[in-house]
Amino acid sequence: MTGKKHKRIKASDASFNMINHLVFLLLTLICVYPFYYMIINTVSANDLSANGYINFWPRAVHFDNYVQVLSLDGLSTAALVSLGRTVMGTICTVFASAFLGFMFTQENMWHRKFWYRFFVITMYFNAGLIPMFVTMQTLHLTNTFWVYVIPAIVQPFNIILVKTYVESMPKSLQEAAEIDGAGIFTVFGKIILPTAKPILATVAIFSAVGQWNSFQDTLIYITEQKLYSLQYLLYIYINQANSLAALVRNSGTSAIAGSLATQQTPTSIRMTVSVIVVLPILFVYPVFQRFFVKGIMIGSVKG
Template structure:
């Protein structure tokens, strides 16, 4: 009887695993296809792409779209701004989240519960756009690179994740270091920080993706074109795709061959190519942190 029950359970598990694998394969393909669709349309003939004739395989492969898009004014400087805000903003956010999360676990911290609640309450209340703009202007952060970095350093959600993760670590690690005469800073830097790699990688992913994809702060606080981010430039290019396509086309001189017609810029090619240029960097960075992500988010979300 036990063998029959065991076989029934085993067969059920096999059916579940097959169904589970097929489900996630289909789900993965559905997630990948939009990016694949963009890529094949950017390297196919633009006249076919504009007519919606490219759905599964590229046709008449060419890379002129990328050549022309990289010639657009301000793209290199905007990329530098986006990379700078992503690297600096992520580093400062990760450090602040780690240090504040650690300090909120220290019982001897002055008014620890008050300050923790003071930080967390900001998740539920927001002054609004106009007061925020006035604050940034009074602080001299409008038309400044630091408006991208400073407002996002203290992230309550990230602090909660790190604090919960640190509380799941053995308390004996800190106690042993303190018995050896280690200061609070030494405990944090030498004991806690190396032990928090998974959750800090998770926080880094959240922060980096948020920084890279952000464009609204440029729209609100920045008027200096030298400080435009890549995402804001994408926003502008998408809204001005028709005029940009005409500009790029006119700059090429007399185009009358079949090849020239196929590579002539269209609003569709501009939108898709710029989208790929902006999305690809973060897609390459994300897998580097993927192995830490699941462990970090699980341990950081549930104590113990």
């Protein structure tokens, strides 16, 4: 009897695992297909793509769309702005989150509980768009690169994650360092930063994705074209896809686009620019993935 029951349990486990794998495979396909759809439409014949004939497989493959779109005015400058704000913003946010999260675990910090609650309450209240714009203007940050970096440095949610992670670490690490004469900055630099890599990688992913995908700050604070971000340029290109397609067709860069298969259309402009903007950030997650799960799980265990 025991053997038969054991076999039934194994059979049910196998059935559950198969259904589980099928469900997650289906969810994966649903998530991946939009990116795949955009990519195959950018490398397929533009006339077929515009008429909705490209759904599963590329047809009449060519790469003229990327050559022509990458030559558009302002795209390379916007890419540098987005790259710069992502790198600098992520570094500043990670460092600030690490230091403040660590300091809020120190019992001898002056009015620690008050300052911690002061930071946390900003997650629930903000002054609004107009006061924020007036503040940025008063600080002379409008129409400057630093308007992308400075307002995003202190993020309460990231500070909470780091604080929770540091609290889960053995206190004996810091106590042993302090017995050896280490000060607060030595403890932070030589013990906390190396030990907290998983949660810092998690914060880095959140910050990098947020910085790269942001376009509203450009819309509100920036009027100079040289400071446009890539996402904001994507927003403009998508809204002006019809006129932009005509511009590319009539420009010197489209001399090779004599056939309908390679002539730019509003659809090809939208798809190509979207792929150019989305692809770089897709490579960020695999770099930090081995830290991400551990960091987010540990950072969510304690309140």
